[in-house]
Amino acid sequence: MNIYDVSKKANVSIATVSRVLNGNPNVSDKTRARVLEVMENLGYTPNVFARGLGLNTMRTIGIMCSDSSDLYLANAIYYLERDLRLNGYDSILCCTGYELETKQKYFDLLCSKRVDAIILAGSKFIEPRPKDNAYIQSAAAMIPIMLLNGYLEGENIYSTICDDFAATYHAASQLIRSGRRKLLYLYTSTSYSGANKLKGCQAALKDGGLCLEPEYIHQCRKDITAAKELLLSLREQGLEFDSILASSDSLAAGAVKYAHAAGISIPDELSVIGYNNSILSRCTDPELTTIDSKVEALCASTVNTLMGVFGGVNVPSRTTIAADLIKRATTNF
Amino acid sequence: MNIYDVSKKANVSIATVSRVLNGNPNVSDKTRARVLEVMENLGYTPNVFARGLGLNTMRTIGIMCSDSSDLYLANAIYYLERDLRLNGYDSILCCTGYELETKQKYFDLLCSKRVDAIILAGSKFIEPRPKDNAYIQSAAAMIPIMLLNGYLEGENIYSTICDDFAATYHAASQLIRSGRRKLLYLYTSTSYSGANKLKGCQAALKDGGLCLEPEYIHQCRKDITAAKELLLSLREQGLEFDSILASSDSLAAGAVKYAHAAGISIPDELSVIGYNNSILSRCTDPELTTIDSKVEALCASTVNTLMGVFGGVNVPSRTTIAADLIKRATTNF
């Protein structure tokens, strides 16, 4: 069943069938109706492979992420897929894990599949050493590369990022304003995004006349129990803190558990602020005050920019979106 | 850059290049080496569209789910994508929402994209009225349809399901054995999976000489706060219960919050069991005893079965996987 079968049954040429198929106006209403009817009767569906071969595109975008079951990325993927589909594009998902070698391998694989663009979702794709990002930059010569919450300089590379610096700056400032003096900063990742979060926190303390001493900055696996254990051991070591700013809701949830285990009252004795406004922030008791990193807006902007690129519009290579502080019950403001 | 360019540079025909490309043994080592070298030099990559046109496949599987950001489905998608890729297949993701019309539309869309199979992830795709599932059955004439946690009779349709009946039967039995007498059942969905969960619970009570009265069965939105509110109102209405079996961790997390709000101690005065062993079960305080529905195994089995179908192996049309009861801190056993 192909375009020839339709053309025969409808007594027209395949060119006319093709025109009807692609909404070309240069077809008489009568002919169009006849062709459409034949298509309907035959249950004809154009072959996407043949079309892809001719047009050299299958309207498909590759979405790469380290782990699609991660709460943040799962949301990102949902919004990206939805917005891409709204624009008539399919999404090929590709979960890479965290190893550079695997990421490169899958990136090349996706390129060889002739996707129309690649979206790198999450801040885990940009390596500290520039040469480790070269593969991305060279691929950008062929197709647009979109970074969701990551930044990389380069022609045909577009970044949409949450203003993590401003977000943690604001959150930490609020903590200080509410009377907190001994802030503990908890983080997992040292990515571009992770670094900005820390900087924002440091800047806020500095502007508040305080200082974020190294012993108040701790890296921790993105795991509730790990965070809880870490805090318990810090407390045991005699470290005193009255507020915790965490780089993810997981860590913040661990902080709430820590407080519970140690008999510390939240928010009276301890304030906690999470990051991402994920489901976890509604799961703890009390519920987490958290920074909403605006995934949906981030994804919408990414897809918008991409469509702009496809359409030849002059789009910005870098878009920043402001976060929101969602006030719930782990802070006294 | 195509197969002709390579053939010219290597002084062979395109047929030979194609043979090298596809690992056909009927090529002399010398020729093979020469062709491979030319490919390397030219940086040649075969065109997947042309290959797709010839073979009528692009080794791509459509994965449909109602909402990829749902905790359970996000995990399922992760495992499915991983296992499919291990077998050399790409995954096209398609989130449909919950409307039948949209599901049908996207299903047809995916079919028209000539995917090699469609995996329906989650129990939300099978409708109560048989005629509403006809579109799935008719598509099965073309490509295999895989149901992950759903069941539908039909040629070329394969189901992999968690034994929800046995799971809730066992969980409820344990509650009874631990001395609970007034069990409250909380659920969200009336899907195939949802119905089995309820039945298992009912059967356990019956076999324990008890009965699950209608006022002890409540439907609730899959939302922590909604569950908490519902339970508070039930309590206010005078309903007495000493244990809660929930069809999801969300509802169970709501139950924990309810207990906290009402000053009820868990597990002394109230036992709670969730479902799915999701991140939520580790987020509450105390942590949830929950049923592990074995998503990873479910996904592995689904992909295995599918590969069997592709390979012409005689595979079962229905595979059932046993769940596990993960004992944590919301039960006294």
Added chain:
DNA sequence: TTGTACGCGTTATCAC
């Protein structure tokens, strides 16, 4: 408004 003919880059079937 409609039709013809060719190109897209493979794979597969022959013949040698």
Added chain:
DNA sequence: GTGATAACGCGTACAA
């Protein structure tokens, strides 16, 4: 072991 050539099904100049 290798080569010539016909599919595969569509889009699209160009001609009519």
